[in-house]
Structures are given as C-alpha cells and as structure tokens.
Amino acid sequence: MEDRILIADDETQIRNILNKLLEKAGYEVQSASNGGKTLEHADSFHPHVLLLDQCMPDMDGMDILKNIKDQHPETMVIMITAYGAVDKAVEAIKLGAYDYVEKPFDNDKLIALINKASNHSKVLIENQQLKQQISGKYDFSNIIGVSDKMHAVFDQVKSVCSTDASVLILGESGVGKELIAKSIHYNSNRKGYPFVGVNCGAIPLELMESELFGHEKGAFTDAKETKKGRFEQAHNGSLFLDEIGELRMDAQVKLLRVLEDKKVSRLGGKKSISVDVRIISATNCNLEEKIDQNQFRLDLYYRLNIFTIRIPPLRERPEDIPSLIGHFIKKYNQSVGLQVENVSPQAMETLYHYQWPGNIRDLENAIQSAMIMAREGTIQKQHLPIRCKADADPRKDHEEPIPGLAARSSEINDQAEKQMLVEALKKCNYKRGDTAQYLKVSRKTLYNKMKKFGLLA
Ligand SMILES: Nc1ncnc2c1ncn2[C@@H]1O[C@H](COP(=O)(O)OP(=O)(O)OP(=O)(O)O)[C@@H](O)[C@H]1O
Ligand SMILES: [Mg+2]
16 A cells, blocks of 8 residues: 655645655655645545645635644644744644644655655554454453343443443453443543553552552662653543552542542652543442442542443353354464364253353353364264253252362362462452362361361361
8 A cells, every 4th residue: 555645735835845745755655735635635535635725716725734643643734834933833733633744845854754754654544543443342242241230230331431431340250341341431531541450459659659650760778760650641541440459448449539539649750641531440349349448439430430231151041052162263263273063952952051150251151162172063062061960059068079079089189279279268258168169069068178187277
C-alpha cells in the first residue's frame, strides 16, 4: 500500500511542484485548490498526510484543520505557513497539527517530515484496527450463555456499559468475572482507551500504593525509575480492581481518597495528577461479611458498588454447558489444530451433571484435555478428566474421597494430594469451611486429610 498524501494549496504552481516532487518520492498524491475540495478529498482518499496551506480562499486553514482532526484523526496534518508566521504555526500545533513547514521549503527536509508523519499515521491506523479486533473479542458473541440467568447478566452489562458508574462483579472463581469486566469496557465509549487490570492481593501498603498510584524515582530503595501507576495508565479508560476483597485496610483508605478526589499523587511526588477512570471491581468473597468483620470499609463498598453484577456459578445454569463445550471445541480445534467434532451422549451427560467447582475455567480445561486425548472425532467418556466422572455429594458427612484427588492418588503419590490440599487451603485463606466447600468434601473429610498430612496447626 502506497502512502497517500493530499496537497491543499490555492496556488497552482505550488501544487504542481509538490505533486511532482512527492510522486517522484513514491507517494500516491491528490491535490485540492480550496477548503471544500480538501474536505471532500479527505473523505474519499483517506490521506495519511495532508499538506495544508494555512491561507485558503474559501475557509480558514485552522477550521479545515479542526474538521480533519475531528473527522479523520488518523490523518497527519502538516501546515504550510508563510515565512515567519510562527504564532500561526504554534496555534495549529495546539489544534492537533503534526508539524509545520515554512515557505519556501527545503525539498529533502519536507520529504523526511512527510515520511515521519505518514509512518505515524500508519501506526495509528494499525492500533485502531487492533482495538477493533480486541473489542470484537469481547463482544457478546464470544461470551456464551443461553440460560435465562446469563441473559439477565448480559442485559445488565448492556445497560451499564454506556454509563460511567462503578461496577462490582461478584462470582465464584472461574465464572467469567474478568471476561464480563472486559466486555463492559470494550462495549463502552471508553473502548479506545486502555483497560488496565490490577490484582489487589494482600501485598504491603507501599507496594500497593506504588502499583496503583506510581512512584517517583528514589521514592523508596527500589524505585530506580519514575513509574506511572495503574490509575494513570488507565486514564480515560477503565481500571479493573480484581480480588478487591483482598485489599488491605490501609490501602482501602488510600484508594477511597483517590476515588473521591479523582486525583493521584505518585509515591514520593508532590504534584497531584487528575485521572478519569471508570472503576470495575471483582471479588469472589462475601464483602458484606468482610464489612461485618471490619475487614472492608463500608464507604469504599458504597463507592465501588454503584451497580452490582452477580455471575451465577455454572452448576446453577447447566443449560449453558453444551454451548460452552461447543465454543471451546471450536476454539481449540482452531488454535491447536485438532479435528474434534462432537461429544458422545454419555460424555455430555457426565459433563452436564458435574458440579464444576472451578466453573467455566474448569470446564474449559477439562474440554481442552479431553480434546487432546481424543484428537479427532468424538470425545468419549473415557477421555474426560477423572474428577468429572467422580460423583461427589458434599452433603454426605462420612469420609468420602475428594473428587479427583482420591481417584488420582492411585496414579500419583500422596505428595500430589497433599500439595493440592495445601493449594486449596491457601486459595481459601486457610478457612476450613471454604476449603471443604471448594474441594466439595465435608469438613470432617477435610479435617481427616489435614491430619493425615500433618497440616493441622
Ligand atoms: N460465558 C463465557 N463464555 C465463554 N468463555 C467464558 C465464559 N465465562 C468464562 N469464560 C472463560 O473462562 C475462563 C475464566 O474466566 P475469567 O478469567 O473471566 O473468570 P474469573 O471469574 O475472573 O476467575 P477468577 O475468580 O479465578 O479470577 C476464561 O478463559 C474465560 O474466557
Ligand atoms: Mg479473574
């Protein structure tokens, strides 16, 4: 693709000279002799660069510039100004012109400048295309849900995405909280700006502050360079505060202040920087319980929770399972180059009735591994991970196997079982009730297993 340059000048001689010069340099060139024609050509020719004479017979050069920046932000405008008219040039640059050249111009310098501007325009166009692709990725067609419960979620997303309201997304691990957060952003009018995620894990205050608000060089021992925080990075876009329930109380105070003031100061910095961000937060814990236990601030909760979206766990909407399976089969056939066609009725039945403690992420992993086992044709029950085949009933209070763990323990040793237990405990903050629920076993079984592996404190 040749770079397209539009010349806008009322003097025929200048147009001819520039035309020849630029065609010789390999550009595709069009020219216009007045403002009206310039705007027309801009619409049809989509120039990468517009060389615009500041004095046109029918329109003020600045008005043409404003119009182009508004309608064709990817077109770089280089103003041609009379010798010595620096103030006009400065004004043009303030209005968004890429640069200016003074008459009479030096041909080589002019070509070099056009080259630079044209490359800049191409980068902008490429970014726009990427952003469109990304937003395609988060349009509703890639978020699967046929159940009434998911349709209710989609309706909520649609009604909130065009506003600036803070959204709190609730749901168990792996239900699609981040996917919904991104779909809110990419369907909002902030979609041309960044979606920035930050994990609010229980890290020390100073690190959290530096992560969220940035720091100046030398603010603390390891601050070797000035760094922008996530708030600044998300300016004009959306900030996704993931696992907000884990944020320490001292960091909650700082966060609240920034949300109220809409200004951040970097650690060790004096100036306050205005930020315009839409806050989307997510958690899999019960914030109201945390508030009761004085582990979460009520005022922060009110700020974050202008609008709540609760994503139901997969076991409450099993009718979504077949379409999700179809979606993942298509996805991995494409990305890994497999030729899996469908799922046998027995395998589907098993997948449909499994409780999916890890929700959609878990289902996705199960389908991926079954596809690798099957490689082509039909996924049979024997291709499914063992955990999906073990029927678990968490209500039983006698010692029952941990689905997956017990079955695997004949294949792999106790060490692996212990490790999974430790990981589950860690994930659930060492709360036994939550861990038992997570593993789908009774508290008693959990206790026995912990005892067996010497994990009782
Ligand atoms: N409705 C859906 N349609 C298609 N894919 C989905 C859907 N929901 C979730 N997924 C996929 O499942 C995986 C987990 O989703 P996501 O990371 O959004 O969950 P999460 O709730 O943020 O999990 P965690 O609490 O563990 O952080 C991702 O690969 C996501 O693309
Ligand atoms: Mg997540």
